[in-house]
Amino acid sequence: MTMKTHDKEDFPVAQIRRYLEPGPIVLVSSAWRKEVNVMTMGWHTVMEFSPSLVGCVIASGNHSFELIRNSRECVINIPTASLIDQVVGAGNCSGRDIDKFAHFGFTASKAGKVRAPLIAECFASLECKLADDSLIDKYNFFIFEVVRAHVARVPKHPKTLHYTGNGEFVVAGKTLSRRRQFRPEYL
């Protein structure tokens, strides 16, 4: 099956909470020396608007752990529900054994500021540089700065996947606005 690719445009890094704060499962791509890999990741949080910081857990047993720790870079790619089988597949095998980009048919696009590739089939890709490694040894917790963001104009309301464990996902549903109840400075 051919997967759809997304034409993405530059997006302000200080606004990436729009896509990460809802808590989607993401695909993290990495590159180190001659290796390129991708892993599925669900434990992440926005930490600051500017600099644009994201914290996430990458378990040390993952092949990506050493690629990312050595290169101090990665790309956080956000898939929609149409990629559910690739998301599950990438999370249930190891880059030690196979070339996941080839195996799952992901298209690697060149990033601007990091060596790890963007995944063209994802609607958003966030180029990240390691900003703080102080909690890696204790918690496998990486704090990245998003240095460049690429987001497709459509879909406007992406049907992201949210993992609940046990092999089950919740898909992003309807959108509700309460804009008028917010203080302007909190928007």
Added chain:
Amino acid sequence: MTMKTHDKEDFPVAQIRRYLEPGPIVLVSSAWRKEVNVMTMGWHTVMEFSPSLVGCVIASGNHSFELIRNSRECVINIPTASLIDQVVGAGNCSGRDIDKFAHFGFTASKAGKVRAPLIAECFASLECKLADDSLIDKYNFFIFEVVRAHVARVPKHPKTLHYTGNGEFVVAGKTLSRRRQFRPEYL
């Protein structure tokens, strides 16, 4: 309007990723000396199964920041979409000015291991103790251990709220299972 309360049962703390990993907006309750407060929070991540660790950002400008830093405890309560107006309301005022429990009509239930109250109107409440304060000064980042969890049996698939900024929320939609594609040890 009267809000519905949820009868909750003990839930294994090592399994709370089921409710937090999808990335819902949460209501964090706190207590210190004679003060009780609640704040809306969207920047959090699971960090470990056992001990059950959760990391989250509580900006230092929030009234809750000092209550939680001083008491070293809080309760993370998860609301469904029916509480959207209370979620927005609690996020757009300060406990310095009003008693939010009274103002928003939340029912405070007694927790088992912390002084901060559970919010009876939320379907899940996670009692937390501060496990690591090393990143509070630099990032307002608190690492909590969930020491007791309370979850209602229904709804089985709670319609949680996921904040995208700009006054807009996405509501949890349909559930998809890919259980059979997982390695048993990854479930």
